[in-house]
Amino acid sequence: MRNMVLARLNRLRTSDGMTAVGRYLASLWTRPAPALAPYHQPVAPLRRAIKKTAAISLIILIGMFYGLFISIFPIFLYLYLAVPVGILVLLVIWALPENENIPTKSINWLFFAIVATACLWPNYIAIAIPGLPWITFMRLWSIPMTLLFVISLSMSPPFRREVSAWFQTSPWILRFMLAFVALNFLTLPMASRPFGAFNRVIINQFEWTMVFFVACYLFSKQGKVAQWARLFCGFAIFLALFSVVEYINGQVPWANRIPSFFKIESELVEAILIGGARSATGAYRVQSIFTTSLNFAEFLALSTPFVIHFMVTAKRQSISWGLLLYLPFSFWVIFKTDSRLGIIGFFASIFIYTLVWGIRRWQRDSHGLVAPAVVIAYPVIISAFFALTLIWRRLEVMVWGGGPQQASNEARRLQWMGAVRELKEWPLGNGLGQAGELVGYVDAAGRLSLDSYFITILLDFGIFGAAAFFGMFIMAIFKAAKVGLETNDEETALMIPLGIMLMVFLIIKGVLSQEDNHTLMFIALGATVALYHRATAKPHST
Numbered sequence: 001m002r003n004m005v006l007a008r009l010n011r012l013r014t015s016d017g018m019t020a021v022g023r024y025l026a027s028l029w030t031r032p033a034p035a036l037a038p039y040h041q042p043v044a045p046l047r048r049a050i051k052k053t054a055a056i057s058l059i060i061l062i063g064m065f066y067g068l069f070i071s072i073f074p075i076f077l078y079l080y081l082a083v084p085v086g087i088l089v090l091l092v093i094w095a096l097p098e099n100e101n102i103p104t105k106s107i108n109w110l111f112f113a114i115v116a117t118a119c120l121w122p123n124y125i126a127i128a129i130p131g132l133p134w135i136t137f138m139r140l141w142s143i144p145m146t147l148l149f150v151i152s153l154s155m156s157p158p159f160r161r162e163v164s165a166w167f168q169t170s171p172w173i174l175r176f177m178l179a180f181v182a183l184n185f186l187t188l189p190m191a192s193r194p195f196g197a198f199n200r201v202i203i204n205q206f207e208w209t210m211v212f213f214v215a216c217y218l219f220s221k222q223g224k225v226a227q228w229a230r231l232f233c234g235f236a237i238f239l240a241l242f243s244v245v246e247y248i249n250g251q252v253p254w255a256n257r258i259p260s261f262f263k264i265e266s267e268l269v270e271a272i273l274i275g276g277a278r279s280a281t282g283a284y285r286v287q288s289i290f291t292t293s294l295n296f297a298e299f300l301a302l303s304t305p306f307v308i309h310f311m312v313t314a315k316r317q318s319i320s321w322g323l324l325l326y327l328p329f330s331f332w333v334i335f336k337t338d339s340r341l342g343i344i345g346f347f348a349s350i351f352i353y354t355l356v357w358g359i360r361r362w363q364r365d366s367h368g369l370v371a372p373a374v375v376i377a378y379p380v381i382i383s384a385f386f387a388l389t390l391i392w393r394r395l396e397v398m399v400w401g402g403g404p405q406q407a408s409n410e411a412r413r414l415q416w417m418g419a420v421r422e423l424k425e426w427p428l429g430n431g432l433g434q435a436g437e438l439v440g441y442v443d444a445a446g447r448l449s450l451d452s453y454f455i456t457i458l459l460d461f462g463i464f465g466a467a468a469f470f471g472m473f474i475m476a477i478f479k480a481a482k483v484g485l486e487t488n489d490e491e492t493a494l495m496i497p498l499g500i501m502l503m504v505f506l507i508i509k510g511v512l513s514q515e516d517n518h519t520l521m522f523i524a525l526g527a528t529v530a531l532y533h534r535a536t537a538k539p540h541s542t
Contacts, residue, residue, distance in 0.1 A: 093154045102152035102159055110145035111214050115228060117141060118519045119235035122289040124269045125262050134264055142206040149214050166216050169533045176472035181209055183429060183465040191431025200432050208522045215526025225527050226491045229306050236303035237326060240333045243286045247336055250284050251275045285338045295516035297334050297342025298508050304349035305497035341511050345504045352500050360485060412451050415441050419455040429462030453509035476528040477502045483535045492535050498528050
């Protein structure tokens, strides 16, 4: 460096005035002549200094912006600081070299951690570190699972071919799914609080959309659907048994035992921990790990088709008798939630499974007497049950409501009137989380309330969003019915309880707007797609 400076000063002394100064400044900026190998191409000193200064200045400005943002804005807006980082991560993933070794075991472990969390862990108990956003366990598993899945999709051509094969057999479900995801984002500008809506949309992509895709991948492997179904049943039985303790104590057992680093300071969480009771009767309503008793009743109703299926198909009589004894106990627990939707889902599961069992048995044993009798007498059985709900007052109240439940019926009628009014004004969606404010119905506690998920979807995402959301579930039900009635494979026969589970879900969504069990439903949707692919495209399955 010293010799270079001396040489340039000598050049100034031997040159003429300003011409020498001009040549010197030009030499600082002009790229030197090309160097021959193995020498490196030198960089103009001034150009190198400018680039280095610009890079350091940009880093400092970004750091100042992030610091100012964190010091001024609330915690829930911190997500937006991760957007540039997320874009860079996606670019890095896109540029990764091809590699056929994908982290299958890690994806599998994280997926079943999500299943266990959805069934056993209260979502309102999260890692609450002061100064940071809440970290729920669902996000703790779903975010790394998503990253591993996307990395595998970027790096492995066989993996991409496998993913493509799923949707060649179920293209409409994929189209409905992608349309629904697109409408989640396209309706954001219509939301009154777009930042909050954006947060929820991003979370839904991890806990719904990506869970669906990973379920399609994992359940394409032999034995995985059966493993999930057994876990789902086992978790449901455990929660039903554990709810007895809650019913005796009159609140969830962990209400006063949550460690400080897991406790979220929120009025809503405090209300959940206190528990609920119907105002007309004062009876405590068991809720287990869920935010309300309605979601617990929905969970037990959704598990009922699998309990019946394992009871019917079990190879050991002890298991069949045990599940048979569990069914009335499960009904008692649903009754203690004081939720008609759970009772309706419970009976719907039994009646639909009975009809499907009769049809399958008749197809395989055309000379038998029991199956034809069940199918032929099915309209009479349904009519008799319907008549019984009108004659037996206690059953009428359970199914149709009355007395204490009459207020809920009136509330739903008023909510639908408000929804129709808003749809006439704007049928294309108002953004996630806007339905309650648009309907404007306030319950006795002074809070906005909405009972039907049909209303939620219609007002949040419009008629096209509702068609996409419910369309993918309806298509999955038809595929489950097609394969379930024809298959002889033990695992593929799980399409029967899967299809009934999806039907019960749609029935319940007519009177329940909450989303506690949506992760499980997208898992069930992925299981249906995977089993349908395995049943209809066996030469291409792995």
